[in-house]
Amino acid sequence: MQRFTISVFTEDFIGLLNRVSIVFTRRHLNIESITASESEVKGVHRYTIVLRTTEEQVQKVVKQLERLVDVLKAFYHANDDTIYQEIALYKLNTDAFSSGNAEMIVRQHHARILSVTKDYTVIEKTGHKEDTQALFTDLETIGVLEFARSGRVSITKPMKSLATYLNELEALN
Amino acid sequence: METTTLKNKEVLSTVLQEISGAEAVIKILLEEGVDTVFGYPGGAIMPVYDALYGYREQLKHVLTRHEQGATHAAQGYARVSGKVGVCFATSGPGATNLITGLADAMIDSTPLVCITGQVHSSLLGTDAFQETDVVGISMPVTKWNCQVTSAKDLEKVLAKAFYVARSGRPGPVLVDITKDAQFELFEYNYKSCTKVRSYIPKPRLDLSQLVFAADLINQAKKPLVLVGQGVLLAEAETELKIFLEKIGAPAAWTLLGLSALPSDHYLNVGMLGMHGNYAPNIKTNECDVLIAIGMRFDDRVTGDLKRYAKQAKVVHLEIDPAEINKNVYAHAPVLGDAKESLKALTELLVPNEHDTWLNSFRLLEEEEKKQVITPQLHPNEGELLMAEVVRRVSEATLHDAVLVTDVGQHQMVASRYFKFKNSKNSVTSGGLGTMGFALPAALGAKMAKPKQTVVAFIGDGGFQMTLQELGTIQQENLAVKIIILNNNYLGMVRQWQELFFERRYSETNISSPNFVALAGAYGIRGQRVNERVNLDEAITEMLEHDGAYLLEVMVKKEGNVFPMIETGSSVSEIRLS
Numbered sequence: 001m002q003r004f005t006i007s008v009f010t011e012d013f014i015g016l017l018n019r020v021s022i023v024f025t026r027r028h029l030n031i032e033s034i035t036a037s038e039s040e041v042k043g044v045h046r047y048t049i050v051l052r053t054t055e056e057q058v059q060k061v062v063k064q065l066e067r068l069v070d071v072l073k074a075f076y077h078a079n080d081d082t083i084y085q086e087i088a089l090y091k092l093n094t095d096a097f098s099s100g101n102a103e104m105i106v107r108q109h110h111a112r113i114l115s116v117t118k119d120y121t122v123i124e125k126t127g128h129k130e131d132t133q134a135l136f137t138d139l140e141t142i143g144v145l146e147f148a149r150s151g152r153v154s155i156t157k158p159m160k161s162l163a164t165y166l167n168e169l170e171a172l173n
Numbered sequence: 174m175e176t177t178t179l180k181n182k183e184v185l186s187t188v189l190q191e192i193s194g195a196e197a198v199i200k201i202l203l204e205e206g207v208d209t210v211f212g213y214p215g216g217a218i219m220p221v222y223d224a225l226y227g228y229r230e231q232l233k234h235v236l237t238r239h240e241q242g243a244t245h246a247a248q249g250y251a252r253v254s255g256k257v258g259v260c261f262a263t264s265g266p267g268a269t270n271l272i273t274g275l276a277d278a279m280i281d282s283t284p285l286v287c288i289t290g291q292v293h294s295s296l297l298g299t300d301a302f303q304e305t306d307v308v309g310i311s312m313p314v315t316k317w318n319c320q321v322t323s324a325k326d327l328e329k330v331l332a333k334a335f336y337v338a339r340s341g342r343p344g345p346v347l348v349d350i351t352k353d354a355q356f357e358l359f360e361y362n363y364k365s366c367t368k369v370r371s372y373i374p375k376p377r378l379d380l381s382q383l384v385f386a387a388d389l390i391n392q393a394k395k396p397l398v399l400v401g402q403g404v405l406l407a408e409a410e411t412e413l414k415i416f417l418e419k420i421g422a423p424a425a426w427t428l429l430g431l432s433a434l435p436s437d438h439y440l441n442v443g444m445l446g447m448h449g450n451y452a453p454n455i456k457t458n459e460c461d462v463l464i465a466i467g468m469r470f471d472d473r474v475t476g477d478l479k480r481y482a483k484q485a486k487v488v489h490l491e492i493d494p495a496e497i498n499k500n501v502y503a504h505a506p507v508l509g510d511a512k513e514s515l516k517a518l519t520e521l522l523v524p525n526e527h528d529t530w531l532n533s534f535r536l537l538e539e540e541e542k543k544q545v546i547t548p549q550l551h552p553n554e555g556e557l558l559m560a561e562v563v564r565r566v567s568e569a570t571l572h573d574a575v576l577v578t579d580v581g582q583h584q585m586v587a588s589r590y591f592k593f594k595n596s597k598n599s600v601t602s603g604g605l606g607t608m609g610f611a612l613p614a615a616l617g618a619k620m621a622k623p624k625q626t627v628v629a630f631i632g633d634g635g636f637q638m639t640l641q642e643l644g645t646i647q648q649e650n651l652a653v654k655i656i657i658l659n660n661n662y663l664g665m666v667r668q669w670q671e672l673f674f675e676r677r678y679s680e681t682n683i684s685s686p687n688f689v690a691l692a693g694a695y696g697i698r699g700q701r702v703n704e705r706v707n708l709d710e711a712i713t714e715m716l717e718h719d720g721a722y723l724l725e726v727m728v729k730k731e732g733n734v735f736p737m738i739e740t741g742s743s744v745s746e747i748r749l750s
Contacts, residue, residue, distance in 0.1 A: 011371055014320070015308060022313050063495040069317040069337055072371045172373050 003032075004058045004076050005084065005154045008047040009039060009162060011070040020047055020071070023064045029053055033086075033151030041162050044072060050152045073165050077156055084154035088132035089114070090123045090139055091146035097121045100142040109135040120145065194324030195220035195355040197363075198288060199228045201328065204363055205335045207259050209233045209250060209620050211243035215263025216303060218290030220355035222261070235620060235649055238641035240267050242613035244274020245639070248283045249617030252600045253575055255408065257339050258617065260287040265303030268349070269310065273607060275345045276314040280604030281429060282406060284343035286334050294322040294351040308349050316344030324357035332366035341374030342493045343406060375492060376508035378517055386488045386505040387521035393462035395530045396422040397453070397485075399445060399474075402429035402603075403467010403492060409512035410434070410596045413466070416519045421526040423534050425453030427468050428588055431599040436572065436592040442534045446474040447738045448585040451545075451747060452537035454738060457482050458745040459533075464488045467511045470500040471604065480743035490514045544749045545735050550590065556729035557705055559586040559658045566628055566656065567591045569712050574626040574654075575600065575618050579611035579635035582664035585734045587630045609638030612655065616642060619651045626654065626716065633659040633685045643695040646721050654715055655699075657688055657725045660732065668733050692723035699723030 010016050017036060024031055032050045039046040053061075058076045065074040092102070094116060106113065111125040125135050132149055192200070198221050202210065210232060214222045225234060237243040240262045247258025258278075262271050268289040278285045292301040308320045317337045319330050327350070334346040390396060404413050410433055417424050417434075423442040424434055434441050443450030445457075454476075457463065463485040468474070475481045478500060489496075489503035490511055497506045507514050549560035563586055567574075572592035578584040578601040593599065600618055602610035615629035636657050646653055667681040692699040698718055702711045708726070715722040738747045 015312070018309065019312055026313065060495070060499060063497075063499075067493065067495045069369065069372045166370075169373070170370065172377060173368055173370060 001052050001054060003050065003052050003079055004055075005079070005082050005152060006049040006051070006058065006062060006065070006074060006076045007154065007156065008049065008065055008074045009072045009165075010045050010047070011072065012043055012045050013070055016045075016070055017047070019068055020065060023061055023068070024049075024051070027057065027061065029057065029061065035151035035153055037153070039162060041166065044162065044166075048152055048154050072169060073162070075156065077154075081157050082154045083157065084128070084152050085126055086129055086132060086150050086152050087124065087126045088136070088147065088149040090125070090136065090144055092121050092123065092139065092142055093145060094119060094121045096142050102142060105135070105138045105142075109138070111135055190360060191358040192361045193220065193224065193355065194321075194327050194350065194357050194359065195224040196227070197324065197327050197359070197361050198331070198350070198355070199224045199232060200361065201331045201363055202259060203228070203231055205365065206256065207232065209235065210259045210261055211235045211237055211246040211250070211617065212261030213237060213240050213243060213263070213267060214261070215267045215290065217264035217292055217352050218261055218267070218288075218355075220352065221288065221290065221350075234261075235616075235645060237613060238644045239639065240270035241273050241609070242639055242642045242645065244271050244278065244285065244287065245607075245610050245613035246617030246620070246642075246645070247285050248274065248278055248281075248610075249577060249600050249614030250621045251283050251285060252614075253597050253618045254621035255597065256621075257284045257286055257335060260285065261289075262287065263290045263303065264292055264307070265305045267303075268305055268307035271347070272311060272314060273605075275311055275347065277602050277605040277607045277610065278345040279314045279316065281602065282343050282402060283345065284338040285345035286331075286338050287345065287347045289347060289349045290355065291320065291349045291351045293353045295353070297322075297351070307347065311347045314345070315347050318347040318349070320349040320351070321354050322351045324354050324359040327354065328361070328363050332364065333369060336366035336369065337372065341372075375510045375513075376494060378509045378513055379507075382505065382507045383514075383517050383521060386507050387518060389462050389486050389488055389505050390420060390464060390518075391523050391525075393422075394527070395460045396420060396462045396464060396527065397456055397460035398422050398424040399463065399465040399468055400424050400426040400430040400433050401466060401468025402427070403490070403511045404430060404433040405597055407467065407492070407511035409515050412512055412515035412519070414438070416515045416522075419519055419522055419524050421528075421531070422464070423453070423456070423527075423531055425450070427471070427474055427603075428601060429603045430468060431588055431601075432593040432596050435594055440531075442538070444589060446471075447476070448589065448734050448736065450538070450589070451541035451736050451749065452534040454736070454744040454747040455537055456534060458484065458743065460485050462486050462488060464490070465501075466490045466515070467492070469496045472500075475500065476738045476742055476744045476746075480745075490518070541736065541749065556732075557702070557708065557726060558732060559583055559728050560590050561705075562656065562658060562708065562726050562728065563587045563590040563630065565708060565712055569716055570626050570628065574598070574628050575622060577601070577611050577615040577618055577627060577629040579629075579631040580606045580608045581632045581635060582660075582668065582732070582734050583630050583632045583658045585665075608632075608635040611635060612639050613642045613645070615653045615655070616646050616649070616651050619653050620649070627652075628654045628656060630656050630658060632664060633657055633661065633688075634663045634683050636688070637683075637685065640691070643692060643697060647695040647697060651721060652719065653721050655692075655721070655723045656715075657723065658728050659685060659688070659725055660728050660730050661685070662730060664732070665734070667731070671731070671733070673739075688723060688725045697721045697723055699725065701725040701727065703727045
């Protein structure tokens with residue numbers, strides 16, 4: 001078992017997320033995080049999906065994703081092959097925040113303070129899951145009112161561009 | 174005032190050559206070469222049915238008695254004709270009743286286009302009367318599906334629907350059209366689809382793959398060929414024959430590959446899998462090169478994968494990249510359409526013979542004949558057996574009928590013993606194993622090939638799942654020959670209970686109505702045969718009768734299908750008794 005990032009490039013149609021996720025549920029695979037966004041090519045959407053499984057399973061899943069009519073291309077990568085990032089937001093009680101050793105924690109973790117009001121303070125931290133989790137653990141000593149972490153966004157290290165893949169697809173069709 | 178506006182609108186649309194979405198649906202079907210539709214009307218699809226009324230001379234509609242029947246009929250139609258089967262259904266329950274047929278068509282790669290009506294687009298998501306999320310529900314069981322909420326999108330969506338359904342590895346497509354889109358007027362200008370940028374139906378042949386596969390085959394001392402439905406779908410029967418005869422390799426078939434190769438071909442060594450023939454199953458674990466063509470190594474074919482053909486190099490000719498290495502590792506994958514792949518591969522092969530290897534199949538075949546086949550086909554006494562009924566019907570139809578089977582013991586027996594001269598003459602529910610499939614599928618097959626004899630073998634259990642389709646057969650006056658092999662049991666489940674559950678016959682004892690009287694109520698002639706002496710005459714009467722006929726044959730109550738590979742066993746552990 002290993003953590004993989006799957007990138008799925010699709011047309012921009014209603015319901016595609018459902019079709020994509022069915023490929024995982026059919027094989028009883030649990031998705032750890034999923035992020036949908038636009039890609040660098042106009043009209044092409046990308047899903048970044050993170051899960052833990054075996055390489056054999058992930059290969060089969062990627063083939064079944066590519067088989068979907070409206071999927072242009074799907075790839076999988078081990079963590080080493082991608083540059084990835086997540087973002088987390090933390091809401092704390094402003095009184096608690098200013099009385100504790102919050103400054104130290106924020107400095108140590110290179111976090112940002114996004115918003116301060118009379119009632120609450122919101123801190124932002126980008127990084128890998130371990131980093132955002134470590135900040136959460138430290139802030140818990142002060143008390144975290146609300147915590148949210150995004151799914152992974154990921155860029156692959158190989159230099160071949162999506163446009164090149166799309167051109168190859170065009171040539172095959 | 175309102176009438177004037179309506180009239181003005183009509184005038185305007187005539188000038189602009191506008192038509193309704195509903196009429197466009199019918200026109201598109203005609204442009205796509207559809208001549209027959211199976212369906213059932215209801216509220217949300219009424220505009221389409223209204224448009225159909227104006228085209229009823231050009232487009233034949235068959236009113237089935239249940240939407241599930243419509244899908245299976247369309248499957249039967251598609252499987253024997255090679256064309257896309259088309260269904261209409263209304264929203265809500267009409268749409269959900271399609272699901273079993275869609276799932277069956279999905280797993281057996283049958284091209285279908287199902288068109289469902291949907292509530293008005295303003296009501297979507299409000300739990301309106303007969304609203305159901307059929308696009309969501311049908312997603313796992315369709316190759317593609319789409320909801321249309323404006324008539325302007327209909328041409329593009331339906332064109333893509335037909336293209337996707339019939340191209341590449343075929344499959345079912347569902348298009349859900351809201352009622353307002355059916356009413357909406359728009360300027361019609363249809364162009365069929367020849368390309369979808371994200372979808373490659375046929376992978377291009379790769380010469381290096383072909384050369385590698387050819388090398389393995391040329392060096393093979395003991396090659397074994399597995400023939401799947403991919404050969405039928407690609408219409409590669411001739412290419413298959415040339416390929417086989419050039420290398421002199423024995424060929425066995427999957428349930429859905431049945432009829433691709435004539436039964437009496439000297440290289441045809443029989444059926445694979447759980448109830449297949451003795452020799453090809455045992456030899457799977459002895460061959461040195463296993464050549465799989467258009468098949469997906471289903472678990473009913475492979476038995477225990479850990480002990481499946483481990484000694485062999487596997488050559489896999491397949492159109493769907495996702496099937497490569499899915500269940501069995503392919504040393505030499507050849508991606509492409511079976512027709513193109515076989516043709517190109519054959520050119521690279523050296524003519525060969527494998528007589529000793531072939532003879533080793535004959536020896537096992539003799540053993541199976543002695544222990545199973547002869548006693549099954551030619552019993553001298555005792556209760557009637559399914560196999561002898563199948564043999565006699567096959568002989569009486571000169572081995573040239575379309576065989577439609579349901580699911581269970583009779584299906585395995587009929588597939589084992591019915592003989593074929595021509596391709597696409599077998600229709601059955603393979604992957605999904607849908608009881609109730611045969612009666613509607615048979616009427617669909619008869620619609621596609623009205624001049625050919627269509628015989629449907631069905632068990633007493635499966636027949637009672639969709640027997641309402643007798644009404645369709647009556648209304649359309651279809652000369653389907655229905656043979657119920659009645660053992661008063663859900664036979665296959667009972668067999669498993671006998672073998673693996675200590676004969677605890679839990680809920681497999683099933684009673685039946687008077688089937689002959691039931692057929693009679695639908696104006697369909699029939700008779701029941703209890704004794705061997707009456708069988709031949711009854712079959713002759715059935716086949717000579719000008720119209721549908723129901724023949725009920727009372728067969729051995731606790732008969733078992735052998736050979737058999739038990740679940741979890743290896744193919745070479747196939748047992749004869």
